[in-house]
Amino acid sequence: MGPLTDRALALDAADPLAKVRERFVINDEFVYLDGNSLGRLPKATIERMRSVVEDEWAHELVLGWSHWLDIGLDIGAKLAPLIGAAASEVVLCDQTSVNLYKLAVAGLRHSGRTDIITDEGNFPSDRFVLGAIASAAGGRLILAPEDPTAADVRSLATTNVGLVSFSHVGYRSGAMLNAAAVTQAAHDAGALMLWDLAHSAGAVPVELNAWGADLAVGCTYKYLNGGPGAPAFLFVSEALITELEQPMSGWYGHEDQFAMAAKFIPAGDIRRFVVGTPPIVSMVGADEGIRVTAEVGMAAIRTKSLALTDFFIEALGTMPQHGFTLITPGGHEERGSQITIQHPEGYRISLALRKAGVIPDFRAPDLIRFGFTPLYTTFGEAAQAADVLDRVMSSREYEDFEAIRMGVT
């Protein structure tokens, strides 16, 4: 054990969140640093899913809807304080890209304009969906540089721009934007601001209302540990809710769902952004994941997240450079909960890491992402990952792997 490991053990011993790790199923098969792609299973989720299936579905059958009908609102209310929103502004429903589509169409229509600004490094679905929306509106998608700033928004905004949409934390770099400044720049340009919180919710402090944000979407299967493909959330600021009309006007969004009315009258609250029946078993996964996060609180999570990523950056600095470029910003204010390194052999290196028991995430063409999930990631794991990375590079054992493209969600 080197000095890095010693320090890691000391940090783990002093970690106030150490006990939270016990709330997750962990078998130490490997060092898991991909919670920014799929979070771990909370133990409570097992019993909750069993109960929703074997007690509620099996025995209450259709009467189970007495528990399930408002589940998206109930979970949204639980999530709201974690993202700086009011309970009435958040709902769980559909998948992230579908929610992005609903809110972006509604927001752009409301603006009366045609163009949308996003950035080159935004997640593909966001770029694709926003591009199709701008195009359908007769406008265009304007691309800011990756990890954009308020100044980028100011220099690109025209009077045609009705919507600005970025990821608060970049999925590639792990960089965190200055959300308040960017939102202000969007507003100064007369545009609405739509945040994608996929890599933020449960990972970093989010203050939607303090930022002045109009719209947001995000997923629950990364840092919120909701399970594979667990449903997404959406946020609409209170003042805008009744101003917006989303394009998929399903019965759940009607002001009187069970009236089976002739005409669509949108609900006067956040329900108007819900379309149809949600997938209940996956929904309760999101509920349990959010519950653990809410109980711990974002302040403690952020403190440990920064300590973990600081520690890992320091560990990277103690090894030979190995041809890596650290692309995650060093400043605390500019960093999410993931560290990304760039290397031309990134794909083969990630395979070698996996074989050696460390699970990072690879993103084409050359990025290796290490996700740090404060609820269950230990400093010991961070130290071990750094050791293994150093060994894989020094031994060049990654050259044993074929250089084909790989990807996971």
Place this chain on the structure above:
Amino acid sequence: MGPLTDRALALDAADPLAKVRERFVINDEFVYLDGNSLGRLPKATIERMRSVVEDEWAHELVLGWSHWLDIGLDIGAKLAPLIGAAASEVVLCDQTSVNLYKLAVAGLRHSGRTDIITDEGNFPSDRFVLGAIASAAGGRLILAPEDPTAADVRSLATTNVGLVSFSHVGYRSGAMLNAAAVTQAAHDAGALMLWDLAHSAGAVPVELNAWGADLAVGCTYKYLNGGPGAPAFLFVSEALITELEQPMSGWYGHEDQFAMAAKFIPAGDIRRFVVGTPPIVSMVGADEGIRVTAEVGMAAIRTKSLALTDFFIEALGTMPQHGFTLITPGGHEERGSQITIQHPEGYRISLALRKAGVIPDFRAPDLIRFGFTPLYTTFGEAAQAADVLDRVMSSREYEDFEAIRMGVT
């Protein structure tokens, strides 16, 4: 026991599907005739969901995507023969209304026209979503009478109509349309035909390709027993797949999902209609429900469905009229797997039935629906439901309930 019950017992004894009931969790708490809203829990689903959570998610974590990435295509291929489609034409993803939106927008754009025909009795989400799409296209939604015919399509179609969309089996009446004739009428008008199979899939024979259908959507939580809110399916006929561009261009629909490409290039197959990451735990529920249905086969299911509904209609005929109107058509070719009766006191009657242990479904303002799910509904249950209905009406015990509106999905 009256002669009705005797006959029911004899029919159950001779029922070739009697053993299939044992594949579901059934505790005889009540006579469940609401499988047309939420189907029962297959026993195999319990272990499958446990395994996907406790084996795959917990221990494989992100590597579980090796099982999950194509799950929508895999389940679609399993469902395809049950709806008369090729495996390459069907995929599971999102919820029914979201899929309806994707296909209706794509279909209407492809037609180059602006108007859509649906019917007054179609499910609210369908009417609402289609209305919003026509309106956004600068056109209008034209309403045929409830339970429409090919003649209705012919009389309403104009050269502006680009899409016709009906439910194959009406959620109110349980009437089944002549799908081949209606599809032909839509095509004769130069329009595409989009079927909603929510009350058809797993309930009645569906022959999408034999009908010449262009597009279809449907849900898996009714007769397919996929669990509350289990994800929906969509169908696009082979020749149209690469002709259509759906509006929500997420990364799952890209021809090379993990390339994280700059530009959206839609997949050359049914994947182009998928948006993002599916809710895996709910997806495997759909998979298991479809598996049971596929193993039994639609021919046997239809035979028993007609026998059950014939029996229940006959039972209704043996009791005093009680002020009911039977609104489900009598002819086999015009009937789904549900019997609907209309009564001004329908809401209170449905509450009284529930209290007496019979679970039907109420739809505002005055319809009581009895769903017959051949995989697990017995003739004995049909007889018991008829007996209880007769008693509730004769005793007027429904008058004990408050006349407020009720609804379940």
